[in-house]
Amino acid sequence: MSVIFLKRFLQRPFQVASIVPSSKTLIRKVASQMDLSGPRVVAEFGPGEGCHTREILSRMHPESRLLLFELDPELSEHLATQFRDDARVAVLNTDACELPAELAARGIPHCDYVVSGIPFSILDPDKKRQLLRHTFDSLAPHPRSAFIIYQVTNELVNHCRHFPRVESQYCLQNLPPMFVTKFYRMANGHTNGHAHPAVAHAVNGNGRH
Numbered sequence: 001m002s003v004i005f006l007k008r009f010l011q012r013p014f015q016v017a018s019i020v021p022s023s024k025t026l027i028r029k030v031a032s033q034m035d036l037s038g039p040r041v042v043a044e045f046g047p048g049e050g051c052h053t054r055e056i057l058s059r060m061h062p063e064s065r066l067l068l069f070e071l072d073p074e075l076s077e078h079l080a081t082q083f084r085d086d087a088r089v090a091v092l093n094t095d096a097c098e099l100p101a102e103l104a105a106r107g108i109p110h111c112d113y114v115v116s117g118i119p120f121s122i123l124d125p126d127k128k129r130q131l132l133r134h135t136f137d138s139l140a141p142h143p144r145s146a147f148i149i150y151q152v153t154n155e156l157v158n159h160c161r162h163f164p165r166v167e168s169q170y171c172l173q174n175l176p177p178m179f180v181t182k183f184y185r186m187a188n189g190h191t192n193g194h195a196h197p198a199v200a201h202a203v204n205g206n207g208r209h
């Protein structure tokens, strides 16, 4: 049990939106959606106490960059301390909506992957729309580029029509079980062969589970 995570949940339940961090199985499923064999730029939205971050870093090429967007100041501080010796990491105590500005500030044209653990289902519709648009615009126009989310419901599929391709799988070994969904930036995106019937179901408009 992560004490800092539980503490921040008790202080900001609607922002943190979970009592326990992701399970190891979910973490591995999410990380395996990315080809991290070469130098990549990855943005992580809502890293919390850093459980996905540690896995991503363990797989990441030494010349990669990882931008962490964490709204909670205490969790951000915890992340900054935890990853202070890793030059690939930038901890940003700011809203994920700032992704385009933060990329521009670093002279980075695009990112290869955006991984998100933020609770999209409780964001207001305008905020959700803006964040999804910024995410799409920040991804490199490359067949590999993708936005990867883990969520209790697959309702985001209905808001991501501008992403031309989607793959989804269900991870039962997490509390609560979650969908891991990958939205490709391009129609001919590289598949990892995990297409799941849930996608057809969700894309057909009944994405709520």
Ligand SMILES: C[S@@+](CC[C@H](N)C(=O)[O-])C[C@H]1O[C@@H](n2cnc3c(N)ncnc32)[C@H](O)[C@@H]1O
Pocket (backbone or CB within 6 Å): 015, 016, 017, 018, 020, 021, 022, 045, 046, 047, 048, 049, 050, 051, 052, 069, 070, 071, 072, 075, 094, 095, 096, 097, 117, 118, 119
């Ligand atoms: C459900 S927790 C996920 C934590 C962690 N990734 C995990 O899997 O255990 C959601 C996290 O997103 C952060 N968050 C919520 N809205 C955000 C936003 N708009 N920008 C950046 N971080 C946000 C919260 O502070 C919280 O740490």
